[in-house]
Amino acid sequence: MDFSFLQDSYELLLKGFWVTLRVFLASGLIALVVGTLVAVARVSPVPAMRVVGTAYVTLFRNTPLLLLLFITYYGLPAMGIDFGFFWNVSLAAGLYTAAFVCEALRSGINGVPLGQAEAARAVGMPFTMTMTQVILPQAFRLVVPPIASVFIALAKNTSLVAALGLADVAFRLQGLLRDYPNSRTAAFLTIAAMYIVIVAAISLVASWAERRWKVESR
Amino acid sequence: MSAVLFDVPGPRARRRHRILSILTIVGVIAVLGLIGWRFASTGQFAYELWEVFLTPAYVEFIAEGLFYTILAAVMAIAGALVVGMAFGVGKLSDHAWIRWPSWLFVEFFRAVPLYILITYLWALYKFQIELLAPLVIGLILYNGSVLAETVRAGINAVPKGQVEAAYALGMRKGAVMRIVQLPQAIKIMTPSIISQCIVALKDTSLGYIIVAPGLTYAGRQIWREFENHLQVALVLGVIYILLNSLLELLGRFAQRRLTESRSVPNDVVTDQLALARR
Numbered sequence: 001m002d003f004s005f006l007q008d009s010y011e012l013l014l015k016g017f018w019v020t021l022r023v024f025l026a027s028g029l030i031a032l033v034v035g036t037l038v039a040v041a042r043v044s045p046v047p048a049m050r051v052v053g054t055a056y057v058t059l060f061r062n063t064p065l066l067l068l069l070f071i072t073y074y075g076l077p078a079m080g081i082d083f084g085f086f087w088n089v090s091l092a093a094g095l096y097t098a099a100f101v102c103e104a105l106r107s108g109i110n111g112v113p114l115g116q117a118e119a120a121r122a123v124g125m126p127f128t129m130t131m132t133q134v135i136l137p138q139a140f141r142l143v144v145p146p147i148a149s150v151f152i153a154l155a156k157n158t159s160l161v162a163a164l165g166l167a168d169v170a171f172r173l174q175g176l177l178r179d180y181p182n183s184r185t186a187a188f189l190t191i192a193a194m195y196i197v198i199v200a201a202i203s204l205v206a207s208w209a210e211r212r213w214k215v216e217s218r
Numbered sequence: 219m220s221a222v223l224f225d226v227p228g229p230r231a232r233r234r235h236r237i238l239s240i241l242t243i244v245g246v247i248a249v250l251g252l253i254g255w256r257f258a259s260t261g262q263f264a265y266e267l268w269e270v271f272l273t274p275a276y277v278e279f280i281a282e283g284l285f286y287t288i289l290a291a292v293m294a295i296a297g298a299l300v301v302g303m304a305f306g307v308g309k310l311s312d313h314a315w316i317r318w319p320s321w322l323f324v325e326f327f328r329a330v331p332l333y334i335l336i337t338y339l340w341a342l343y344k345f346q347i348e349l350l351a352p353l354v355i356g357l358i359l360y361n362g363s364v365l366a367e368t369v370r371a372g373i374n375a376v377p378k379g380q381v382e383a384a385y386a387l388g389m390r391k392g393a394v395m396r397i398v399q400l401p402q403a404i405k406i407m408t409p410s411i412i413s414q415c416i417v418a419l420k421d422t423s424l425g426y427i428i429v430a431p432g433l434t435y436a437g438r439q440i441w442r443e444f445e446n447h448l449q450v451a452l453v454l455g456v457i458y459i460l461l462n463s464l465l466e467l468l469g470r471f472a473q474r475r476l477t478e479s480r481s482v483p484n485d486v487v488t489d490q491l492a493l494a495r496r
Contacts, residue, residue: 065420070451135223156333
């Protein structure tokens with residue numbers, strides 16, 4: 001294996017790494033906010049909101065991310081709405097991941113002991129307050145591991161933006177593979193290592209958070 | 219399930235819920251209306267942008283893409299099941315020299331994005347276009363690794379007593395796995411396997427990046443000619459949603475058939491799978 005290509009291209013790769021990180025953070029933020037809202041809608045007492053939440057999850061979970069990227073990248077500007085290249089693609093990745101965040105969170109909400117919601121009602125809290133003060137804080141703790149898996153998937157999925165020409169790490173791989181035919185495997189392993197670094201970082205943060213916010217069961 | 223988070227509504231709460239329902243519906247209509255209005259004002263409803271989906275020759279072209287997408291998905295899922303079984307059992311092996319390589323294989327291919335895996339495999343095929351192999355191999359490696367984890371968790375979810383009883387009867391290791399653990403594990407894993415099949419089916423769209431035959435390839439050819447990216451993406455999205463829903467129905471049917479005589483209580487299964495998803 002020949003890693004000499006790194007000498008010429010490490011700067012490009014680091015720049016690409018930074019782009020990947022930015023797309024990941026932007027779409028992760030969108031996913032967390034939208035996913036929480038949809039999850040609350042899906043367990044709310046209002047039937048219409050439940051239907052909308054379920055429809056959102058069905059639509060976005062069953063559409064390939066690549067097609068969502070096409071819709072926001074080509075479609076939004078064609079419709080006269082344009083948040084700029086970066087935000088257009090982050091929006092697609094964020095809305096797609098939101099469906100998975102919602103499902104993870106919903107399982108967490110269902111995992112909070114029933115007595116908690118009942119107790120909140122018994123002291124007179126309305127649904128929104130029961131949610132924000134009692135259920136969600138506990139649900140978030142419960143769902144640290146599944147949310148971490150969702151975010152790991154997101155980190156890997158951000159590579160798809162390369163298909164639209166955003167110059168992230170995955171985009172650089174194709175150039176390397178063409179320019180250095182003798183170090184294809186080396187190039188592949190280098191790029192793979194960059195993603196593994198992100199994945200490992202997420203796992204570390206998740207296991208720290210899990211320990212830190214562990215629900216003490218009495 | 220969710221009825222426990224709130225009380226049975228009284229008359230005032232019912233009125234409030236009705237108002238919120240109406241507001242939600244109005245909101246949805248407003249969003250759809252906004253999209254429709256943007257569509258109309260930028261001429262996205264123009265007949266010539268949609269006409270291609272009604273032209274027999276192009277419909278046939280899309281159907282051909284659909285055929286290759288399904289072909290790739292079927293091959294990928296079948297291959298992934300074999301790989302998943304092998305490495306899932308391998309990760310539980312008593313021998314370190316089988317356990318460790320299995321672990322490395324599974325962890326590596328689970329952590330590498332499909333995009334770069336497929337691009338690399340494509341490079342090994344000298345960037346030939348209209349080739350399914352890199353896509354299918356990539357999907358097998360990735361989904362196989364994910365399924366290996368599912369298999370491992372499924373086998374671990376089989377109650378210990380089953381295994382102990384089998385050993386007590388004098389079965390050997392292989393027989394315990396084959397006759398006692400795997401059949402029960404497969405029942406437990408069915409929901410996860412189905413959702414992984416949906417993931418694999420969706421990921422066939424990645425054929426786009428290596429110009430492999432399939433729906434997204436057909437879509438690319440069409441929008442190159444007609445400049446109707448948005449319309450193509452919407453139509454392909456609908457096709458994928460229909461395919462996935464069909465697969466989900468099929469999965470639910472299979473699960474019912476498999477779980478009619480369940481030896482493992484339901485709540486144990488959900489608990490174990492929730493842990494396994496990790």
